[in-house]
Amino acid sequence: MLFINTRPSNRAEKLSHALRMAHIEVLDLPLLELIARPWSEPLIELYQQLPATHVIVVVSPTAVEIGMAYLDQASITLDQLQHIQWIAVGETTAQALAQYGITATVPLVETSEGMLQLPVLQNLNPNQGIAFWRGEGGRQFMMEQLKQQGMQILNFILYERRCPLFTLQKRPEISVLLEKQSQYAMVVSSEASWLNWLELMQAYPHIIAKGDYFVLGERLYQVVSDYKKNHATCFNITRLSDLKTDSILQQIAAVQGNT
Known part of the structure; x- marks a missing residue:
């Protein structure tokens, strides 16, 4: 076959x-094919809010690569984010984060639905911040579900997807x-x-x-x-x-x- x-x-x-x-x-x-979005004023504003958030959801190794590069560009260190809990959509993304010394939680089912079942998300209080490092069009279902629960969503569109x-x-x-x-x-x-x-x-x-x-x-x-x-x-x-x-x-x- x-x-x-x-x-x-x-x-x-x-x-x-x-x-x-x-x-x-x-x-x-x-x-x-994943193409990085250029560094821009909207991204600058999002990165300025990042240290005040509680969770960062990272959806792919590409999101790790671009997100970390732009973290440097925003002059934010990982020490400033030590309080944040990281979620990786799958093991490969978690391994990419581990290269930066970050231990991420990975769902048993590597989907938006699987991530929504994680205790780290279910135990959040309303109005707490969740940042998404993602590509254009990705994880919209998950973000909408969390928004309906009263969470504050920071939407980092780091790359575009195309055939x-x-x-x-x-x-x-x-x-x-x-x-x-x-x-x-x-x-x-x-x-x-x-x-x-x-x-x-x-x-x-x-x-x-x-x-x-x-x-x-x-x-x-x-x-x-x-x-x-x-x-x-x-x-x-x-x-x-x-x-x-x-x-x-x-x-x-x-x-x-x-x-």
Whole structure:
């Protein structure tokens, strides 16, 4: 079976290597590219408020990289943030924070819903501050839920997300390859990735229907399920609780055992 690894290029290598070692054909096809937003007056104002907040939610290693660089630009030291509790959306983000000496809490389910279940968030008092280091369009559900609970949200949009030009240019080649496949598997880690895939394959609905989609979390599972229902198409959807290589390998083995 062909597996399409849609993770950003800098995060895809470990999974692709493990798949190839397991004799699984892999197509590296990133569906998201993360581009830093320039340093600006709105970001300056947000960073000035950061020492007064209580929690920082970091959604990706890219958010760590850009957020820390701009922390230096704002002349704020980590010593000034010692009282803050850090939350990382997943283990990879937590590892990126650990390089700065920060221990972050990670949810069991690496999604917005999983983070909302963390005691650190459930035990906050109304009007306490929560900062989000994120990309454009990400984690809006989580921020809205916390805002409704009376929390003060600092919304750091540190980068933009787009479908890589490299992927767009490969569309004809990809379609030819997938026409030859009776089935393929794909990991879908965000709604933005899913929407980019639909845009990429909009002229090939029969190719979309061949997919076996491994999606991260309940909300994304519902998004993909709604597409399946609304378009009266037939494909398999598997819900993932994390993006660990072993978890994905187990799901691929299960799919191959059913074919």
